[in-house]
Amino acid sequence: xxxxxxxxxxxxxxxxxxxxxxxxxxxxxxxxxxxxxxxxxxxxxxxxxxxxxxxxxxxxxxxxxxxxxxxxxxxxxxxxxxxxxxxxxxxxxxxxxxxxxxxxxxxxxxxxxxxxxxxxxxxxxxxxxxxxxxxxxxxxxxxxxxxxxxxxxxxxxxxxxxxxxxxxxxxxxxxxxxxxxxxxxxxxxxxxxxxxxxxxxxxxxxxxxxxxxxxxxxxxxxxxxxxxxxxxxxx
Numbered sequence: 001x002x003x004x005x006x007x008x009x010x011x012x013x014x015x016x017x018x019x020x021x022x023x024x025x026x027x028x029x030x031x032x033x034x035x036x037x038x039x040x041x042x043x044x045x046x047x048x049x050x051x052x053x054x055x056x057x058x059x060x061x062x063x064x065x066x067x068x069x070x071x072x073x074x075x076x077x078x079x080x081x082x083x084x085x086x087x088x089x090x091x092x093x094x095x096x097x098x099x100x101x102x103x104x105x106x107x108x109x110x111x112x113x114x115x116x117x118x119x120x121x122x123x124x125x126x127x128x129x130x131x132x133x134x135x136x137x138x139x140x141x142x143x144x145x146x147x148x149x150x151x152x153x154x155x156x157x158x159x160x161x162x163x164x165x166x167x168x169x170x171x172x173x174x175x176x177x178x179x180x181x182x183x184x185x186x187x188x189x190x191x192x193x194x195x196x197x198x199x200x201x202x203x204x205x206x207x208x209x210x211x212x213x214x215x216x217x218x219x220x221x222x223x224x225x226x227x228x229x230x231x232x233x234x235x
Contacts, residue, residue, distance in 0.1 A: 011033055011036050011037060011038040012036060012037030012038065013038070013067070014038050014098035015039045015095060015097045016033050016041070016097065016098065016099040016100075017040075017041045017097045017101065018033070018040060018042055018043060019043045019044065019077060019100075019102050019103055019104040019130060019134055020043075020044060020103035021042035021053065021103070022044035022045070022049040023049060025103050025156070026042070026044065026101070026103040029101060030070070031060065031061075034057050034064065034068065035060075035061050037064075037065060038099075039068050039069045039070065040070045040071075041070075041071050041072065041073060041097075042054060042071070042073070043072070043073050043074075043086065043134075044075075045074060045075065046074070047072075047074040050073075053072070054072050057070050073085075073089060077104055077130035077133055077134050078126060078130055078133070079133075080137065083133045083137035084137055087138055087141055090138075090141065096145040096147045097138075097145070098147055098149050098152065099151070099153075099154065100134070100135065100138065100153045100154065101154045102131040102154065102155050103156045104131070105127045105130070105156065105175075106122075106127070106171075107168060107170070108122065108170050109170070109171070110167065111167065112169045115169070115170055119170055120170055123170035123171055123173075124174060127175060127178070128174040128177050128178060128181075131155055131156075131181065135153060142194070143192045150193070150195060151192075151194045151195065152194070152195045152196075153185065153189070153196045153197070154196075154198075154199060155178050155181065155182045155196070155197070155198045156198075157175045157178040157179045157198050157200050158175040158200060158202075159203075160172035160176075161175045161176045161179045162200070178198065179198055179200075182196055182197070182198035183198075
């Protein structure tokens with residue numbers, strides 16, 4: 001089902017925050033949202049990439065409405081205080097987001113006993129805490145926002161939340177945790193009229209794949225990956 005199908009996921013005239021927007025799926029989705037009439041705030045750590053992405057999005061959409069805007073916020077979402085910085089920025093601008101896309105994440109493939117403590121910790125921070133902290137820091141402001149439109153939180157898990165395999169133990173347990181986070185938030189935020197969805201993309205091309213998990217002579221690896229810009233259009 002296409003995200004932007006008729007009456008399925010309307011984004012025109014809405015304000016959307018996208019984390020992990022410096023590259024890959026986050027950047028591709030930000031482009032698509034702006035093309036479909038949304039105002040977008042890109043969030044990631046790399047200020048240089050974010051600035052370049054904003055320019056490219058604006059230049060690639062010459063027919064955008066005069067009411068639309070695209071901005072960026074440079075923040076490390078693994079640090080809770082950085083999420084509060086985002087909250088304070090929204091308040092200072094009187095911005096009231098309609099949709100939150102939590103797409104920050106990366107995989108560091110490797111065998112469990114060969115991974116370092118820092119690599120294991122990074123898996124927890126980047127793939128789970130970025131979503132947990134971001135939503136928690138913004139939750140009260142988001143829930144009680146002035147906007148009257150349907151509020152929506154979209155989390156990005158993975159097919160590995162259902163089927164784990166060798167080489168991704170630093171990554172797949174956190175994507176299972178994202179699934180559980182979405183399931184629980186869906187129940188807790190329903191009384192406030194907030195919709196919570198979780199995406200489960202398969203193997204798509206992204207720079208956040210850092211190294212090969214194992215020799216292909218020992219384990220089969222499916223190398224065909226869906227382009228990130230295609231993932232930005234469908235789910």
